[in-house]
Amino acid sequence: MDSDTLEAFQSELTCSICMNCFLDPITIDCGHSFCRPCLSLCWEEGQSPRNCPECRGIEERPHFQTNIVLKSLASLARQARADHDHSSEEQICVTHQEAKGLFCEADQTLLCGPCSERPEHAAHSHSPIHKAAEESREKFLKRMSSLWKMREEMQLILNQEAKKTRSFKKYVTLRKVMIKFEYQRRHPLLQEEKKPHLEALKKEAKEICLQLKESVFRMTQYIERLREMYRELTEMCHKPDTELLQAMGNVLEMTYLAQMQTPQPVNPELTCWPVAGILDTLNNFRVDNVLTQTTIHHLSLDDASVMSGDDPQGMSRQLDGGESFVAWGAQAFTSGRHYWELDVTHFSNWILGVSKDILTSDTIIRINYEEAFLLFSEKVNDQYSLFTNSPPLVQFVKRPLGKIGVFLDYDNGALSFYDVSRGSLIHSFLPSSISSPLKPFLCLRSPR
Structure with missing residues (x-):
């Protein structure tokens, strides 16, 4: 192939972003083609909506299939360029004065023909340099795909960590109000005990906020590191074959080590401080046998999906599905103060509290999510979450492992949950207007 033809051939197979031969080329909806890594970096760094770098047309789809024909032609173009520049790129074996045209993958070295037949190399697999280089580019592309996926996943975790930080700060503010309310309700003379x-x-929350801030910083730095490694691998793939092969081992090892050093999110958890004498006080209002029992195969909470707003896992809390043991009050409370305890020792997924209306059929129980005061426990990927509804709120406290005490102060419109074994407050729904009868409610959910 003469120089002019080669130049024209190369031009048609050149990415307009990096000005190199296509690397894993993709063709977008407007018909223009680019290296996948180039377009990924371009769109990742740019503003929405996504535009074609050439015609500025708006692209709705974020993902495209590899253009196999262009990929094959780009490989041929690289080989043609290597053959054309052979005299300047070849490496001569000092011993045999022959070009090193073979690559030994076992030793990661370039060899000439006679060297490949020597005893120390004879048992190894050897490939022509261009073939070995294209295979190495494929390995780089797979590693790059893995890095990009990790970057996207880490960005989601970072967003959740930032959201968790905001939620935690709001929660601490609310918890201070709950503690003050708890002591005030017991007796005004006990106010000094709350200090x-x-x-x-305050001290513990400050330490956790610092941990969350540092976690966000580490994740931000890690995402940037992954992005830079992705960019470096892209540049490495465009290197001449011999340079690519000689650097391959070190580069792959570097990226592998980086992938093993993923920062982990912080799971903030405040200490549940015991409230002296609280259980003795609550037992003055104790009621027994507040629940009737039945087994239901389907539980539905109206508008339950809104709980995703403060979900640390960022996932919708659709509570439908799975068999559940459900119990609720045969009689509703319409006044007074009432305290009862429920045992959740052997369950990780449960719901308890009080509800206004409970509608049942042979296989379904339905309660109105907005007309209930509920505490939830859910286990997702070995991580426990404790949260309440109305409004949705994650509870950043230790999960209770035994009995939970429920105290309904109907006349003041307040409901509180207590960790019986620790004698501590879990959460209080602060005073509000209640005008409807409320029934105790318990759901022990089986894993899906």
Whole structure:
């Protein structure tokens, strides 16, 4: 192939972003083609909507299939360029004065023909340099795909970590109010007892906020590191065959080590400080046998999907599905103060509290999510989440492992949950207007 023809051939197979031969080329909806890594970096760094770098047309789809024909032609173009520049790129074996045209993958070295037949190399697999280089580019592309996926996943985790930080700060503010309310409700003369509790909460919350801030910083730095490694691998793929082969081992090892050093998110958890004498006080309002029992195969909470707004896992809390043991009050409370305890020792997924209306059929129970005061526990990927509804709120406290106490102060419109074994407050729904009868409710959910 003469120089003019080669130049024209190369021009048609050149990415307009990096000005190199196509690497894993994709053709977008407007008909223009680019290296996948180039377009990924271009769109990742740019503003929405996504535009074609050439015609500026808007592209709706974020993902495209590899253009196999262009990929094959680009490989031929690289080989043609290598053959054309052979005299300047070849490496001569000092011993045999022959070009090193073979690559030994076992030793990661370039060899001439006679060297490949020597005892130390004879048992190894050898490939022509261009073939070995194209195979190495494929390995790089697979590693790049893995890096890009990790970057996207880490970005989601970072977003969740930032959201978790905001939620935690709001939660701490609310918890201070709950603690003050708890002591005030017990007796105005006990106000001095709340000060050590509030001071401990302030100190612990400050430490956790610092951990969350550092976590966000580490994740941001890691995402940037993955992006730079992706860019470096892209540049490496465009290197001449011999340079690519000689650097391959070190580069792949570097990226592998980086992938093993993924920063982990912080799971903030405040200490549940015991409230002295609280259980003795609550037992003055104790009621027994508040629940009737039945087994239901389907549980539905109206509008349950809104709970995703404060979900640390970023996933919709659709509670339909799975068999559930459900119990609710045969009689509703319409006044007074009432306290009862429920045992969740052997369950990781459960819901308890009070509800206004409970509608049942042979296989379905339905309660109105907005007219209930509920505490949820759910286990996802070995991570426990504790949260409440109305409004959705993650509870950043230790998960109770035994009995949970429920105290309904109907006349003041307040409901509180307690960790019986620790004698501590889990959460309080602060005073609000209640005008409807409320029934105790318990759901022990089987894993799906």
